[in-house]
Amino acid sequence: MNDLIRQAIAAEAEERVDSRTVLAELHKRKKKPFGLIIGVATLTVAAAAAAVIIPTTIKKTDASPAVQPVPATAQNVLLIGTDNNDYTDSLVLARFEADGSVRAVSLPRDIQVGDERLNRLFRQDPKKLTSTVEQLTSTKVDHYAVIKMSEFGRIAQLVGGVEVCVSAATVDVQTGATFPAGSQTLEGDRALQFLRQRMGLPMGDFDRIKRHQAFLAGLAAKINKDNALALAGEVGRSVRVDEGWDVLAFAQRFQGPVKIFTATLPITDPGVTPNGQGLGVDQAQAKQFVEAQFGGTAQPQDRCVN
Amino acid sequence: MGFDQFVADRLDRLLRYATAITCDKHLAQDIVQNVLMRAQHKWERIGAMDAPYLYVKRMVTNDYLSWRHRKAAREISVERSELAKHVPSMADPADAHAEREAMRARIAVLPRKQRAALVLRFYEDCSDAEIAQVLGCAESTVRSQLSRALQTLRAHELARSATLGVHS
Numbered sequence: 398m399n400d401l402i403r404q405a406i407a408a409e410a411e412e413r414v415d416s417r418t419v420l421a422e423l424h425k426r427k428k429k430p431f432g433l434i435i436g437v438a439t440l441t442v443a444a445a446a447a448a449v450i451i452p453t454t455i456k457k458t459d460a461s462p463a464v465q466p467v468p469a470t471a472q473n474v475l476l477i478g479t480d481n482n483d484y485t486d487s488l489v490l491a492r493f494e495a496d497g498s499v500r501a502v503s504l505p506r507d508i509q510v511g512d513e514r515l516n517r518l519f520r521q522d523p524k525k526l527t528s529t530v531e532q533l534t535s536t537k538v539d540h541y542a543v544i545k546m547s548e549f550g551r552i553a554q555l556v557g558g559v560e561v562c563v564s565a566a567t568v569d570v571q572t573g574a575t576f577p578a579g580s581q582t583l584e585g586d587r588a589l590q591f592l593r594q595r596m597g598l599p600m601g602d603f604d605r606i607k608r609h610q611a612f613l614a615g616l617a618a619k620i621n622k623d624n625a626l627a628l629a630g631e632v633g634r635s636v637r638v639d640e641g642w643d644v645l646a647f648a649q650r651f652q653g654p655v656k657i658f659t660a661t662l663p664i665t666d667p668g669v670t671p672n673g674q675g676l677g678v679d680q681a682q683a684k685q686f687v688e689a690q691f692g693g694t695a696q697p698q699d700r701c702v703n
Numbered sequence: 704m705g706f707d708q709f710v711a712d713r714l715d716r717l718l719r720y721a722t723a724i725t726c727d728k729h730l731a732q733d734i735v736q737n738v739l740m741r742a743q744h745k746w747e748r749i750g751a752m753d754a755p756y757l758y759v760k761r762m763v764t765n766d767y768l769s770w771r772h773r774k775a776a777r778e779i780s781v782e783r784s785e786l787a788k789h790v791p792s793m794a795d796p797a798d799a800h801a802e803r804e805a806m807r808a809r810i811a812v813l814p815r816k817q818r819a820a821l822v823l824r825f826y827e828d829c830s831d832a833e834i835a836q837v838l839g840c841a842e843s844t845v846r847s848q849l850s851r852a853l854q855t856l857r858a859h860e861l862a863r864s865a866t867l868g869v870h871s
Contacts, residue, residue: 398853398860399825405806406826410719414732419714422736557747 470495473691475527475541477519478609485516486546486593487609489659490530490538492691498656501613502690503606504530505664509675519543523639534662535684536691543637549612550589556619558582561591561611562701569594588612603661604703610659611702617657659698660690704755706746710739713756721763723822726811730767738762760827761837764819768838809859817852820845 471494478487491501506516510529518526527538553559562580569575574590583591591608598604663686665677704712714735721731742749742759749755810818816838823829823837834849835842 398857401802401806402810402821402856403825404803405810406723406822408803409726409807409810410723410826412728413715413718413722414728416714416718419718419732419736419739420710422732423710423739 472539473537475530475538476501477523477526477541477543478546479519479543480546483520485519485526487606488515488530489609489613490534490536490687499617499658500691500693501610501657501659502534502687503610503659503661504533505602505606505662505676507602507676508533508664508678514675533678533680533683534687535680536687540642541639546592547589549592550585550587552616553584553588553612556616558584559588559612559615559619561608561615564699564701564703567594567703568597571596583612598703600703606661607698607702610661610698611700614657614659658690658693660686662686704750706743706750709746709750709755709759713759714739716756717759717763720760720822720827721767723826724764724815724819725767726818734763734766738766757833757836761839764837765839768815768819805863806856806860809856813852813855817848817855820848821852824849 471492473490473492476487476489476491477485478489480486485506488504488506489501490504491499493499504515506514508515510518510533515526515529518529523541523543527541530536531538560580560582563576563578566578567576569590572590572594574587574594576591576594592605592612594608595601595605600607662678662683665679665682717735717739718728718731721735722728725731725734738759742762749758752758810821813821819838820834823834829837831842831845834845838845838848
């Protein structure tokens with residue numbers, strides 16, 4: 398009977414479709430989902446990176462004539478990286494150009510707005526955060542995307558590690574994490590330690606923001622057509638976006654490696670508030686800064702971070 | 704081994720394997736396509752393994768045995784069990800082709816996991832250990848799955864011979 402079984406199974410197997418059909422299909426599919434994947438992954442990545450907020454209230458369009466008219470397809474997205482309690486650890490206002498390039502401005506989370514600290518607004522109401530950012534930066538926020546910072550260890554792993562450069566060896570006295578000087582590839586817990594460290598850095602949270610930016614750029618550099626699909630699948634579930642945002646349509650603009658240009662919103666001297674020291678923002682300066690960054694005239698940042 | 708090379712070398716064999724375990728060439732095509740898309744994104748890891756083919760075969764098998772394809776598998780079973788009833792009377796029992804088609808129909812209505820074990824043993828010539836790896840179960844489970852499958856097929860075979868004997 399065994400021979401008969403062999404013959405029967407072989408006859409069944411013989412029915413298979415032509416492998417050339419499958420090859421053609423694989424080839425086709427490889428190209429199609431690329432845009433979407435890159436888009437979602439980039440969002441995630443960007444959200445991961447850092448914190449920046451940008452200006453211009455929607456309501457006061459007539460009051461801000463200096464803002465460049467934007468091509469219909471360019472969109473400003475607020476990328477919000479949260480801790481596990483929905484407090485904002487990283488805030489990035491990013492302009493996604495029609496060609497898929499991204500210009501991002503990180504907003505320090507300790508900016509003081511009235512009686513509130515910027516990093517607490519999202520938890521109260523995402524709209525409160527976006528409208529505050531619009532006001533601070535005189536820039537319209539078209540959409541927002543939220544991701545837990547803790548996802549970035551896994552994301553880094555998915556792309557085979559993210560390369561960053563540290564200018565001098567650091568020690569995090571809180572966690573014991575150490576980073577040697579020079580280029581290094583981070584993933585998993587190491588990536589999270591890198592993104593979380595504030596203690597032991599010369600500029601504290603500002604250095605952390607730069608780390609977020611460096612990580613974001615390193616991550617963007619690692620996204621390609623071979624890992625984009627897997628990334629989108631893994632990461633897509635962990636990203637929340639505002640209702641009514643057609644992310645699929647938005648993602649169409651990404652057709653190749655993503656270029657990201659990062660900067661940090663300038664702040665004024667710390668002011669003392671009932672909640673302790675908060676950072677101040679000069680609205681006119683912020684507006685000018687964001688316009689310059691979004692307009693593509695900003696200075697490139699150092700490759701290595703503290 | 705690079706991903707493209709792997710596909711060039713193994714795609715036809717994977718399609719044959721998937722068609723044999725699913726008894727549905729279109730479902731097999733879907734599964735193989737999806738699995739290869741997924742495998743491609745993890746290829747750095749899979750390609751470095753001792754036996755990438757075994758791993759990909761495991762992905763194909765898991766995909767088929769997963770809940771997603773339960774409905775599709777049932778529909779095929781129903782169709783094939785109808786076929787199984789008719790095959791003996793459709794052709795000369797002495798004809799080797801008819802014998803084989805009857806066996807094919809009986810294999811198609813086996814429980815999915817038993818059929819997968821059977822294909823791995825009789826088509827892919829896998830050892831118990833390799834089958835256990837692909838199915839993600841113990842070797843003792845592999846042996847019991849195989850022996851149950853063979854028991855069922857033998858019982859059918861006996862019944863069929865007896866029936867045909869009466870008719871002839």
